[in-house]
Amino acid sequence: MRHTVIIPSYNTLEHLKNTYSSLLKYAKDVDIIIIDDASSDGTAEWLGTLVNKDLTFHIARERRGHTHWYDEGMKMANTPIVSILHSDMIIGPGYFENMLKHLKPLSIVCATRIEPPIHPAGKEKIVRDFGMEAEDFKWDLFEKFVEDHSNKQIGITTKGIFAPWMLYKEDHLSIGGHDQRFAPYGYEDSDIFNRWIQAGYQMIQSRDALCYHMTCRGHKWNAGVGIENSDYKDTMERCRKEYIRKWGDWIQNDEYQYPTINPKFDRGIILHNGNDQLLEALEPWCDTLYSDLDYKEYIDKEQKVSIMDMKRKLLPLDNEKQNAIFITIDGKTFNQQDFTYLMQLAAILKQSEQTRGTFTLGNLKIEIIKYYEEILN
Numbered sequence: 001m002r003h004t005v006i007i008p009s010y011n012t013l014e015h016l017k018n019t020y021s022s023l024l025k026y027a028k029d030v031d032i033i034i035i036d037d038a039s040s041d042g043t044a045e046w047l048g049t050l051v052n053k054d055l056t057f058h059i060a061r062e063r064r065g066h067t068h069w070y071d072e073g074m075k076m077a078n079t080p081i082v083s084i085l086h087s088d089m090i091i092g093p094g095y096f097e098n099m100l101k102h103l104k105p106l107s108i109v110c111a112t113r114i115e116p117p118i119h120p121a122g123k124e125k126i127v128r129d130f131g132m133e134a135e136d137f138k139w140d141l142f143e144k145f146v147e148d149h150s151n152k153q154i155g156i157t158t159k160g161i162f163a164p165w166m167l168y169k170e171d172h173l174s175i176g177g178h179d180q181r182f183a184p185y186g187y188e189d190s191d192i193f194n195r196w197i198q199a200g201y202q203m204i205q206s207r208d209a210l211c212y213h214m215t216c217r218g219h220k221w222n223a224g225v226g227i228e229n230s231d232y233k234d235t236m237e238r239c240r241k242e243y244i245r246k247w248g249d250w251i252q253n254d255e256y257q258y259p260t261i262n263p264k265f266d267r268g269i270i271l272h273n274g275n276d277q278l279l280e281a282l283e284p285w286c287d288t289l290y291s292d293l294d295y296k297e298y299i300d301k302e303q304k305v306s307i308m309d310m311k312r313k314l315l316p317l318d319n320e321k322q323n324a325i326f327i328t329i330d331g332k333t334f335n336q337q338d339f340t341y342l343m344q345l346a347a348i349l350k351q352s353e354q355t356r357g358t359f360t361l362g363n364l365k366i367e368i369i370k371y372y373e374e375i376l377n
Helices: 012-026 045-049 068-076 096-099 139-152 169-174 188-198 230-247 274-284 296-302 336-343 345-351
Strands: 005-007 030-036 055-059 081-084 089-091 105-113 123-129 166-169 202-213 267-273 289-291 314-316 327-328 359-360 362-370
Touching: 005 012, 005 068, 005 096, 005 166, 005 345, 012 045, 030 068, 045 055, 045 359, 068 081, 081 096, 096 105, 096 166, 096 327, 096 362, 123 296, 139 169, 139 202, 166 169, 166 188, 188 202, 188 230, 230 274, 267 274, 274 289, 274 296, 274 336, 336 345, 336 362
Parallel strands: 005 030, 005 081, 030 055, 105 123, 105 202, 267 289, 267 327, 289 314
Antiparallel strands: 081 166, 089 202, 105 166, 327 362, 359 362
């Protein structure tokens, strides 16, 4: 069945060339959408030289990030089935065919990544070194490995979810696509995985659909773009806070990278003897925070980068309290173990049979007024 693959790219030209070459070699009946995210490495000029009736490309005037362009690519797609591919991924023989055979409505099918040994091993991936830079990629060895491995894994699936993935376009649109609070990038994948699971979608990993992933060599680890860049650090920290604010928890996956989703509870933190450092650490982990601190500077800083209404979230200590669960904290005794309990509280409450009453965790006093779980979308 004809389908569309969406590939946003930012300053990954040499990797993108390999990605495109692999599509020409192994993809049949595929519309290719490449979105240049305002690159400065000649990507736009290279795209302008390509002649391919199956290729559509878009040149962005300003950088918006892949969280934005995945969804814009969905709008551009004219087929009922779509997939996403990173611009540093190289597909192997049988890649799309082996994903399509598992796809059905209300399901997400992901491929199996082969990655060089700069990341830890995991049951959801294969660690093999076929090159760590675009110009060093070992095409012949990669193709032979994929053919041998795929023949041993025909039809085998496991339960996990991560990029690259494929689904029906309607199933993506029906949950509203990516949450743009995580634009330009940063935990948007974990957020949408959670929402797919909550919507009842089936997660399928095809063990015989293989691609090689250079592991973001053109993004995360690229000098001036990735971890050495202050904008990258600030963006990831902002999105980390937004994820915790939304889900009330941090990302958890099983050994196959299938998400564990704990309930979202309406939590109020009552903070005594607080300070600005505690405010920074605690605020994302609650729906309301009550203290006698001066919030003005913090609100001015965070409201610029968060969709949450900080003025409604940060309230005086003597304000009327209406949350379902209260966590009372004394800043003089609060320690790292207490913070660990706070971060694990959703899982602790989920496992506990207690639905009302008061108990302690370390120096934390927990009071359950009403036990219910928030429904997120």
